[in-house]
Amino acid sequence: MTAATARPSARGRTLPRPARQLLAALPFLAPSIVLFGTFVFYPLAKSVYLGFHISDPFGRRQVFVGFEQYVDVLTSSSFASSLLVTATFTLYTVVPAIAIGTFLAVLANQKLPGIVVFRTIFSSTLASSVAVTAVLWLVLLHPTIGMANELLETAGLPRVAWLQDGGWAVGERKGVLSLVGAWFIDPNWALISVSMATVWMNVGLFTIIVLAGLQTIPEELYESARVDGAGRWREFWHVTLPMLSPTLFFASVVGMLFAFQSFGQIQILTEGGPVDASNVILYSIYQEGFQNFQKGAASVQAIVLFVILLGLTLLQFRLLSGRVFYR
């Protein structure tokens, strides 16, 4: 104890211990502080600032308006529509992508010779970029020369104006009920098209995630279930699925965040159209900020999107964590 107190005084200058630790830590933290500061914290602060101001298209002559812009955006019908489109897009992309990914992962988890080839194929969409995926689907869904319509025709089904048909999202609806009704009977093919491309793109990742989850399930649980009288289907239902629940929960959170951040495929396939049929919030932020040059209104939407994502993630943790089983 005497040695410890004697040493700093011998050095002449003393700093309290926490301060000295912080000084030592700063050089190590500096690179991330600089990066995060430049590309995350500064833009975030700037967004908040912009949300409270009105500016001209070049960002000059800013006038403080407080929450006025929030009220404008939140009460506008176009924002409500893009919310519904975003929610629909999330539903269309997350549920099928996880379901198909799980199906493929279960197939790829069989112990068969050459299964590695299938694992690679199933997860290969992970390697294709958003732009490549979008162009690929643009060709597939082409109204006259696209393969999708060819297939429909061969199957004796009517052709679909894939990217041009906005369905329920386009045109006047009287009241919420008619909108909900239309949601079910008048498909928004443009949004479905974008969703199909997105599902195709994400399936590879979900296959890998679920495959990793499957491989953590002890073999004895299956053997025990088999001896207890379970067939293949009940093995899946009573062992695989519950044991996979943490993985599926993780995948659903990731999938939702992906859906809310989708941009490239919408830009290339539909540009948010027809009208606003595939205009998800993120795309609407882009349009507002970089086509209409309404930086303030775009910032407000960005902040709202951030709050929604935060809220949804917390909600998912709340709702699902009770049912998810962790070892």
Place this chain on the structure above:
Amino acid sequence: MLALSALTLEVRDGEFFVLLGPSGCGKTTALRIAAGLEEPSEGSIYIGDRLVNEVPAKDRDLAMVFQSYALYPHLSVYDNVAFGLRMRKYSRSEIDRLVRETAATLGIQELLRRRPAALSGGQQQRVALGRAIVRRPQAFLMDEPLSNLDAKMRVQMRAELVRLHRELRGTFIYVTHDQVEAMTMGERVAVLHQGLLQQVGTPQEVYDRPANLFVAEFIGSPAMNLLEAEPVRVDGQPGLRTADAFVRPLAALWAVLEAAGARSAVVGIRPEHLAPQEGENAEFAACFEGQVDLVESLGSEQHVTVALPRGSLVLRLPAARRLPIGSPLRLAVAPVHLQLFDAETGRRIGP
């Protein structure tokens, strides 16, 4: 790669049958083949009169207890025990009655609502047993079920398994590498080594008359003393010359040895059959002179290693006797306690 070769075993109805052997001997493979979890490359498996080779595990009406217990971690104890009944479409009330009855048998009534993660090893073990016995299957297959328990718990569960077997009158096939478990619980024991069946018999038979050198060494703790020996005649008197003593077997045993024509033999003496002696006595088969080298006291008894001029012997003595290290000791063995093995084939010579 062959895990098992030409294994023929018949387990009797209602029997507590133990498959015993060191790790990698094929005992677990044998059990898994019986359960339907693994397919034999050839051979037939019968349960009762039914050939079950083509019957999948789920339809064999067996229950299995795994070493890792393999409890479903997402289900409560109740649901774990009820799982097999649900798979077999028992009615809700029937399930409830059977689960509660089983829980009472095993003393886990208080735990029914808990998840396996909240249970101790011993409790998980009971749940795993419960899951097996609740269905009253044709046979219970147990794969080293006690090896994850601590020593005290293991002794307790051993007794409990024997009680359970008596109450259920079920057929138990129990795999273990622990000879104490095999000796204490098994009605019959099959000793396996490198995929080959070495011997089948009651624990006492296997202990008293091991069929070969492997069984002789594997069963018994401390292990049987084994001395290489050469059959010779000294002054017309038949005997076996070991490195440290001349051993005179019973005339009958010698006759079998001669008939077998073995050129070299191994003499086996159980540690409890060696006794410290003072004088020379013609009744003894052999006498060994040596010094006390190591004393391991177990409280009730002691295991003493005696260094002979060339080899060494282990004997088992009551704890009361004080034996200072280095003190000279003279050991004798009675002829009836000699066991003989063919050194080349390893097979037992004599009855």
